[in-house]
Amino acid sequence: MAGVLRTLLLLAAACCGQAWAQAPAPELRLLAAELPPYTYQVPSASVSEQPGPGRGVLHALVLELARRVGHSGRIEYLPWFRAQEIARQGPRVGIVALTRSPEREPHYRWMVELLTDDLVLVGSPGVDVGALDRVKDRPVGVLEFSGAEALVRSLGFSQVSPQREEWMNAKRMKDRRIDAWVAPRAMVVHAVREVRGNLDVLQFGQVIRPSRLYLATSPDFPEDEAARWQAAWAAMQADGTAARIMRQQMQAEVNPVEDQKRRIREEPFN
Structure with a gap:
């Protein structure tokens, strides 16, 4: 009897193990x-x-x-x-x-x-954005925890101003609280329009790298x-x-x- 019970338990365990193995993985x-x-x-x-x-x-x-x-x-x-x-x-x-x-x-x-997209350097009216080093010591807006922030910090920029969303950088640019901004081109255009900024007065300078x-x-x-x-x-x-x-x-x-x-x-x- 004990042998039969042991066999049944082993079979049950095997079935459970097979069912567990066949359970679908959770979706991504x-x-x-x-x-x-x-x-x-x-x-x-x-x-x-x-x-x-x-x-x-x-x-x-x-x-x-x-x-x-x-x-x-x-x-x-x-x-x-x-x-x-x-x-x-x-x-x-x-x-x-x-x-x-x-x-x-x-x-x-x-x-x-x-x-x-293109990661671009954008400047306020009159700001030289022909190269990144031209704005290295000026207030520069970036998206917080972005590749743009990592890049400008690695280059030793002294006045990096990270914001949690790009519309905040667009607003700061509109209010002349930053002189330059590093972001993908499409994000710059969208954010400026979102805060009723004027794209025509901004200086689109160097394409830094593909995004x-x-x-x-x-x-x-x-x-x-x-x-x-x-x-x-x-x-x-x-x-x-x-x-x-x-x-x-x-x-x-x-x-x-x-x-x-x-x-x-x-x-x-x-």
């Missing part, structure tokens, strides 16, 4: 932040305690990409520094609109390159699963879907946000 957790025109919410968290749905060219691209691999398409919006921190640690975390740069290279799996924007993941994300996302992206490029989404999204109208509507009005950084 997708994170994003307020990085218009790439990823953003309308209204954003700076305007409403209940932010609206996600938008943006990379948000739309990743939604279609997720659909093709059988993912729910759920994208969580978090502060940018927190999204990066979680994506580095994992497990099974993806992050949208992350610029590939030397200091970030070892911390992520660079799964799909979605878009390339290669990725859907990246935590290092633990399996290679075979990453290959499915990469194959789906290749199909989106081949059938014209990626190009169509980019055209539609990059032509989207920018709705200005008045200062009095902001829940966050004062920049908490230098």
Whole structure:
């Protein structure tokens, strides 16, 4: 009898182990932040305690990409520094609109390159932006925890002014509180329009480097699963879907946000 019981217990354990082994892995957790025109919410968290749905060219691209691999398409919006921190640690975390740069290279799996923009140096009227060293000792705006911030700090800039969202840099530029700004071109244009700034008076200077924007993941994300996302992206490029989404999204109208509507009005950084 004891032998029969032992056999039954072993069979039960084996069945449970097989069921556990066959349990599907949880889907990739997708994170994003307020990085218009790439990823953003309308209204954003700076305007409403209940932010609206996600938008943006990379948000739309990743939604279609997720659909093709059988993912729910759920994208969580978090502060940018927190999204990066979680994506580095994992497990099974993806992050949208992350610029590939030397200091970030070892911390992520660079799964799909979605878009390339120009990282540019922009100056206030009359400011010489012919080269980065011309503004090395002037107040320079950057997005906090961005590749742009890492770059200017590595070059020894003495008056770096990081802000949590790019509209804050646009506002500081409009108010002449910074002399220069380092950011991807599309983000500069969107942010200036968002604060009703004047693009015509800004000095667009040196293109510093390409800003290669990725859907990246935590290092633990399996290679075979990453290959499915990469194959789906290749199909989106081949059938014209990626190009169509980019055209539609990059032509989207920018709705200005008045200062009095902001829940966050004062920049908490230098």
